[in-house]
Amino acid sequence: MSKPLSIVKSRFIPINIENIDTDQIIPARFLKATTKEGFGKNLFRDWRYENDDETKPKADFPLNQAQYSGEILVAGKNFGCGSSREHAAWSILDYGFRVVVSSFFADIFKNNALNNGVLPVQVSDGFLQKIFARDAESELTVDLAQQTISISSTGENESFDINSYKKTCLLNGYDDIDFLLSIKPEIETFETGRE
């Protein structure tokens, strides 16, 4: 079970960089945990701090800039490429994000996010640039049931895709394991048929 998600209305934190890979989201040296909690403090670790020192935040990185806040991360295209580490999704969730907006997502990251109640919203390049052009006070509204994202101040909006199974899961906080466990007899029948 993850926390259900329906409408997120919030300011956003923009990271206008393309091809953000999972090694940037959470560097490998922080993968040595055996639980899913506590990764948020190391989110974007090497872009966030000078010389790996938490007392020296890099002033030009959006996570360190007081004007930016919110539950929505907005990033350049091909977000989450590289390693399959689910720690990337855990760190984003643990930091406080429920939605990531980009014009393109890597496959494995997208699945990992959805499996943790984080909604990846894929928008057009044009709409992404419109969001980046807004100031820090602007809010975005993501409505999962309607499958729309809008810029609150201007009303500009776009619809996004999500398969209906995953949508139902997110709206209700269901997870795939519950579903798969519920069809175990069918899986066993399938196995028998293969032998």
Next chain:
Amino acid sequence: MNDFTDNMESNNHTNSSSTPSLRAGGTTLFEKIWEKHIVKTIEDGPSVLYIDKHLIHEVTSPQAFTGLNKRGINVFRPKQIVATADHNVPTLNQHLPIKEELGRKQVEALIKNCAEHGVELYGLGHPFQGIVHVIGPELGITQPGMTIVCGDSHTSTHGAFGSIAFGIGTSEVEMVMATQCLLQSKPKLMRITVDGTLNEGVVSKDIVLYILSKISASGATGYAVEFAGTAIRSLSMEARMTICNMSIEMGGRCGLIAPDETTFNYIKGRKFAPKGTDWDQRLASWKELYSDTNAAFDKEYHFNAEDIQPMITYGTNPGMGIGVNENIPTTETIHETDRSGLAKSLAYMGLRQGMPIKGQKIDYVFIGSCTNSRIEDLRMVASFVKGKKKDDSVEVWVVPGSKQVEAQAIKEGIDKVFEEAGFQLRQPGCSACLGMNEDKIPAGKYCISTSNRNFEGRQGAGARTLLASPLTAAAAAITGKVSDIRDLLQLNN
């Protein structure tokens, strides 16, 4: 590159229905395997895909076992799982306890979890231990027609045998442990054909770096990629694994190559390969695994092997590669996919637009990783290095992919060749590919690496990675700078 442009154009605007001549029927290799593994399909949703083999390691499995324990359920099919410790293990003194506490705890958790759930573990000290994507094939666990998953993106490696193999997250690791199934949407299909004969000094790593430089690090996102053509067919199994390994670097869900005699000969006689009449039956079914001549792909690329030179990357994604004699692109000449990131990449790398990469000073050479740590890689390096010494200014680490590779290298005297050259032959693990253990490249230093990712900080915070083939890496070890292996091969003759 030749006639792929038309296909690209059509695919930019429409889906595959725009190429009706290709849609006449016929089934692709991917579809043949996929369809045999569908338990059921959810209406307007994903399919329930049955998984034949599940490989696990210490870094992405602990939370999955915890999840099972919280639900109070056992591993559903423990005999279909194989475990090893590879990601954070030291590559020196593996007989001693792991010094680093968190890494040690992960390895201990793996031992405990495998024992509790009845999963076979090839842990530290076991003669089969090694990088998960090296040991699967060498033990004959990886076989054509299978579905194979692992909580590691380079699971695509196993596709070289004509299997559907892909990386998954830890929630999915838990799903497979619980039900031997995953919910998956069918990817689109891409075929990349490389025809012709490879130039001297050009090996499979160069092929895949070349393809990446042409289609970019996101060029295959959403696709299963089949590699075909005479140049691919001519490769050994280990060389094919290098190509499928890096299909994830193009964003591909998986990479695969139709099995042939090369594949069957590689598998036959391996520890877990089918034996006797079982072998005969399996072999007959494996021979059906190819894309029909009239099978349709959503996207196709064609490349000529003769156009490929020894490759090297200059930037911070694996698509940012050039021939070793070429100059680093400028904002005007670079592929548009990487235009916006070029300045940031080069600032990180300490390199400039338009400058030649050949002659760039190197501090470290890393020969290893699931991309290039197999016995053929070590043989290739040894045959070039024999009788030579490394440059004084470089440190050279050779990390074999498995205990079996290490044992074979020692048996063949490759360890002696490396010792005389001043190369350190270490013990098996992922090592400096991702720097989870002590094998980190210091900030600002240049490492020519046979691994798969040149992301910022991948080999250590601030480390600067140049990806290349084992031959090009070996050339740099001898000269201390980025070199064209062909210049040195000529000196040999």
